[in-house]
Amino acid sequence: MRFYFSKIFKNPFFQYFSKLLGINEVALLPTNGKQARPLTIVVSIMCALGCLAALSARIGFRAADAWTSELKSALTILVEAPKDEANILRAVQITQQTKGVKSASSMSREKAKELLKNYGANIGSLLDELPLPNLIEVGLDTNSKDTAKELQANLSAQGFKVEVDDHSRYSGEIVKTSAVLRGAALLALLALMIASVASIAFAARAALETQSECVQILHLIGAEDEFVIHEVQARFTRLGLIAGAYGAIGAAILIIIANLIMQMGASDLTSGTKLLRWWDFWILLVAPLISAIASALAARIAARDTLKELV
Amino acid sequence: MNIKNQQSPQDKKNPNKPWVKFENVCLTYNQNQRKDNGQRTLALDNVNLSLKRGGVYYLTGPSGAGKSSLLKLMYLALRPTSGKVELFGRDIDNLSRNELPELRREIGVVFQDFRLLPHLNLFDNLAVPFRTRGQEPHEYENDVIDLLGWIGLSHKVNQLPETLSGGEQQRVAIARAVICKPRLLIADEPTGNVDPQMGDLLIDLIMKLNQYRGSTIVIATHDHEMVKRAGRPVLAIEAGKLTQYETPPTHLRFFGRDKT
Ligand SMILES: Nc1ncnc2c1ncn2[C@@H]1O[C@H](COP(=O)(O)OP(=O)(O)OP(=O)(O)O)[C@@H](O)[C@H]1O
Numbered sequence: 159m160r161f162y163f164s165k166i167f168k169n170p171f172f173q174y175f176s177k178l179l180g181i182n183e184v185a186l187l188p189t190n191g192k193q194a195r196p197l198t199i200v201v202s203i204m205c206a207l208g209c210l211a212a213l214s215a216r217i218g219f220r221a222a223d224a225w226t227s228e229l230k231s232a233l234t235i236l237v238e239a240p241k242d243e244a245n246i247l248r249a250v251q252i253t254q255q256t257k258g259v260k261s262a263s264s265m266s267r268e269k270a271k272e273l274l275k276n277y278g279a280n281i282g283s284l285l286d287e288l289p290l291p292n293l294i295e296v297g298l299d300t301n302s303k304d305t306a307k308e309l310q311a312n313l314s315a316q317g318f319k320v321e322v323d324d325h326s327r328y329s330g331e332i333v334k335t336s337a338v339l340r341g342a343a344l345l346a347l348l349a350l351m352i353a354s355v356a357s358i359a360f361a362a363r364a365a366l367e368t369q370s371e372c373v374q375i376l377h378l379i380g381a382e383d384e385f386v387i388h389e390v391q392a393r394f395t396r397l398g399l400i401a402g403a404y405g406a407i408g409a410a411i412l413i414i415i416a417n418l419i420m421q422m423g424a425s426d427l428t429s430g431t432k433l434l435r436w437w438d439f440w441i442l443l444v445a446p447l448i449s450a451i452a453s454a455l456a457a458r459i460a461a462r463d464t465l466k467e468l469v
Numbered sequence: 470m471n472i473k474n475q476q477s478p479q480d481k482k483n484p485n486k487p488w489v490k491f492e493n494v495c496l497t498y499n500q501n502q503r504k505d506n507g508q509r510t511l512a513l514d515n516v517n518l519s520l521k522r523g524g525v526y527y528l529t530g531p532s533g534a535g536k537s538s539l540l541k542l543m544y545l546a547l548r549p550t551s552g553k554v555e556l557f558g559r560d561i562d563n564l565s566r567n568e569l570p571e572l573r574r575e576i577g578v579v580f581q582d583f584r585l586l587p588h589l590n591l592f593d594n595l596a597v598p599f600r601t602r603g604q605e606p607h608e609y610e611n612d613v614i615d616l617l618g619w620i621g622l623s624h625k626v627n628q629l630p631e632t633l634s635g636g637e638q639q640r641v642a643i644a645r646a647v648i649c650k651p652r653l654l655i656a657d658e659p660t661g662n663v664d665p666q667m668g669d670l671l672i673d674l675i676m677k678l679n680q681y682r683g684s685t686i687v688i689a690t691h692d693h694e695m696v697k698r699a700g701r702p703v704l705a706i707e708a709g710k711l712t713q714y715e716t717p718p719t720h721l722r723f724f725g726r727d728k729t
């Protein structure tokens with residue numbers, strides 16, 4: 159067991175990280191718990207909000223994808239003439255034989271009656287008096303292209319007058335809306351990141367001010383600027399990592415709670431597509447890393463500026 | 470940068486080249502940060518000095534004369550307002566910021582106010598110079614333990630500086646200054662807080678550095694007797710003006726604690 163541990167500690171990879179985080183040595187600059195705590199809280203909250211923003215962006219992306227692909231995988235043909243039942247059935251057959259079409263069906267009188275049966279026999283008999291619906295619902299292969307044009311051509315060649323509606327009007331709107339949503343989520347994410355970097359830089363500078371005596375001593379003893387910067391950076395990298403982890407855990411708990419509520423009552427808005435998959439949680443794993451990197455950068459900049467003032 | 474190697478061609482040519490040289494050095498403090506109405510103090514007034522390699526010098530003068538200011542220029546905590554400072558034969562104005570740390574590592578400093586790191590125990594305080602040089606614990610552990618024994622503080626190795634007496638802190642400050650065997654040792658009042666016996670021991674420790682390493686030593690002190698007893702060259706400073714003597718002058722009337 160002991161042998162095993164000593165092997166881990168001697169591993170260059172481990173040593174690199176412990177050096178990066180400054181966990182293998184006594185800190186040369188004093189660690190001030192009172193100063194670190196509020197900052198940890200701020201960074202945790204920022205990170206939790208960041209995770210939620212990122213996950214919302216993910217939901218937005220997936221919902222938009224689901225809606226657009228749903229719209230794109232179907233189209234409607236309006237048969238204007240001739241629209242007697244036999245011809246409509248012929249049009250359905252032609253449609254079914256066109257490349258890229260998965261399914262095609264018209265609403266027949268029998269099917270309509272079947273659907274309306276539950277509402278009472280009277281309504282069903284009313285249908286006999288109404289004109290026949292002349293719409294064909296077409297399901298498309300997901301990667302079909304130009305099927306709409308082909309259908310138009312095929313049916314026209316067979317003497318039909320048709321109007322093919324590929325929903326492009328709606329899907330265009332949805333794509334536009336979802337692009338705005340994605341943009342907003344990403345902007346929120348960016349704003350949160352900038353705010354957390356700024357607050358860490360502020361805290362690092364304040365910390366250095368209270369420790370300027372220690373920084374000065376190290377400087378006079380012959381520490382290189384990079385050495386002192388590393389000392390400061392290691393501390394804040396650690397803080398960023400820990401606070402980031404707290405934030406990610408907080409976000410995960412919130413999402414789990416939200417998910418439970420959704421399962422109890424509200425259902426997904428689209429046809430059963432799950433908007434969050436378990437693998438989306440990589441966002442929660444990456445968040446502490448981003449937080450650590452941002453903290454490291456902020457601390458580095460603050461430390462460099464402070465050292466510049468010394469001779 | 471290895472100063473010994475880098476300087477060796479020059480040293481061979483001129484072995485008496487000064488190790489520390491000040492030419493017409495002036496230092497003015499701005500009391501206020503604002504340059505226009507700030508009250509200005511001329512702490513050093515046209516100072517010239519030249520210290521030999523391996524020499525031991527006593528810097529003396531009344532309180533407020535400018536001793537600490539002179540030493541701060543020497544250990545690169547300040548730059549002169551005007552004039553030229555040369556260390557180890559190199560003009561510090563010609564050095565880039567990246568070269569300064571290596572130069573500083575050749576200089577050991579005993580600060581007048583010790584300046585130990587308050588959150589580190591004695592062992593870690595003495596390890597700081599090694600760590601700033603990127604050394605690993607196994608490389609310096611023994612040196613630290615040995616030196617702690619030498620200054621008689623082995624039993625307090627895990628204590629923080631604030632739990633020590635002034636004299637004990639002073640011993641640690643001296644130990645930290647000599648532990649990496651610098652080529653120039655600058656001590657600002659190194660025996661100000663200890664009894665004469667401990668004072669002698671500490672001066673002895675500093676002199677060992679001079680004997681075995683050939684380091685140049687500069688000791689600032691008020692102690693009239695100590696300067697006389699040492700019989701070493703003296704830098705006497707009063708109101709920012711410096712006079713260099715090769716042997717202790719007989720009339721040191723401006724000494725802080727002059728009893729005569
Ligand atoms: N940081 C500073 N800002 C402004 N004036 C200063 C500063 N440091 C020193 N002085 C002034 O410069 C003069 C010389 O001070 P210095 O500390 O060099 O004296 P000293 O000889 O070391 O005295 P002591 O024996 O009391 O330590 C004094 O008049 C002091 O007030």
Ligand SMILES: [Mg+2]
Nearest residue numbers: 536537581657
């Ligand atoms: Mg002084």
